[in-house]
Amino acid sequence: MMLGLVDSHCHVQQIEAAEREASLDHARERGVEGFLVPALHLEDAETLYELADRHADLWIALGVHPHEAKRWADGDQRRLAELLKHDKVVAVGECGLDFHYDFSPREQQQRAMREQWEVALEAGLPVIVHNRESDGEMLTAFRDPAFDELRAVFHSYCAGSEMARELIARDGIFLGISGMVTFRAADNVREIFQIVPVERILVETDTPYLAPAPYRGKPNRPAYVVEVARRVAEELGIDESELHARTGAGFVELFEPQRAGEQTRAPSG
Numbered sequence: 001m002m003l004g005l006v007d008s009h010c011h012v013q014q015i016e017a018a019e020r021e022a023s024l025d026h027a028r029e030r031g032v033e034g035f036l037v038p039a040l041h042l043e044d045a046e047t048l049y050e051l052a053d054r055h056a057d058l059w060i061a062l063g064v065h066p067h068e069a070k071r072w073a074d075g076d077q078r079r080l081a082e083l084l085k086h087d088k089v090v091a092v093g094e095c096g097l098d099f100h101y102d103f104s105p106r107e108q109q110q111r112a113m114r115e116q117w118e119v120a121l122e123a124g125l126p127v128i129v130h131n132r133e134s135d136g137e138m139l140t141a142f143r144d145p146a147f148d149e150l151r152a153v154f155h156s157y158c159a160g161s162e163m164a165r166e167l168i169a170r171d172g173i174f175l176g177i178s179g180m181v182t183f184r185a186a187d188n189v190r191e192i193f194q195i196v197p198v199e200r201i202l203v204e205t206d207t208p209y210l211a212p213a214p215y216r217g218k219p220n221r222p223a224y225v226v227e228v229a230r231r232v233a234e235e236l237g238i239d240e241s242e243l244h245a246r247t248g249a250g251f252v253e254l255f256e257p258q259r260a261g262e263q264t265r266a267p268s269g
C-alpha cells in the first residue's frame with residue numbers, strides 16, 4: 001500500500017457529528033489520503049468502529065488517554081484486547097503520561113500505560129504515546145526490557161533532541177509532529193530536525209487541539225495537516241511532495257494499514 005499525506009493523529013470523534021463528514025471531505029480535497037483516529041477512552045470504541053466502517057481511508061486506535069487513566073481498572077486489559085479485534089484497528093492508544101494536567105493520579109497513569117503496552121505487544125500492534133512533562137518516567141518505562149519490542153509513535157512530540165535521540169535509536173519508533181511546529185516559540189519541536197531523519201517522522205493535527213498557524217486559536221481540523229507538513233518540509237529542506245510520500249511510507253511501515261483485516265483481527269459483529 002502507498003499513501004501520501006496522512007493525518008496520523010486526529011480525534012475526529014471530538015468534532016460535532018454534523019460537521020465530521022464535511023471536515024474529512026475538506027481534508028481530502030486538500031490532498032489528505034488517510035486518517036488515524038485514536039480513542040480517548042474505551043467507550044469511544046463504538047463511535048470509532050462506525051467511522052472506520054464508513055471510510056476506507058480512516059483507521060483507528062483503541063486505548064485510554066492519561067487524562068482518563070483514573071478509570072483504568074482490573075479487567076480492562078482483557079476488555080481492550082477484545083476491542084482490538086476489529087479490522088480497522090491498527091494501534092493501541094492513545095496512552096501515556098501527562099504530568100502537566102495531572103487529571104489522573106500519576107501512579108494510575110503509569111499502570112494504565114504499562115498495561116496497555118503489554119496488550120499491544122500481545123496483539124502485535126504499535127502504540128500511540130502521549131507524553132507531557134513526564135520525560136523521566138516515560139524513559140524509565142521505555143527502557144524496561146519488557147518493552148524492548150515495542151513499536152510506537154510519540155505523538156505531538158515536544159520533548160527535545162536528547163530524548164528523541166534515545167527513542168529513535170530503537171527500530172520501530174516514530175515521532176509525530178503536530179501544529180506546534182508552526183508556533184513561534186516552539187524551538188524545542190523544531191530542534192529535532194537536526195537529528196531525526198524524515199523516515200522516522202509522521203505528521204498530525206491532534207484535532208481538535210493545537211491548530212497550526214494561521215489557524216491558531218480556532219478548532220483544529222484534519223485539513224490543516226497540510227500546513228503542518230509544509231512547515232516540516234521547510235525545516236527539513238525537502239519538497240512538500242517528498243515529505244508527503246516519505247511520511248506516508250512511514251505511516252504504512254508503522255501501522256501496516258494494508259494488514260487490517262488479516263487473521264488475528266476478526267471483523268466486528
Ligand SMILES: [Zn+2]
Pocket residue numbers: 009011038094206
Ligand atoms: Zn491526541
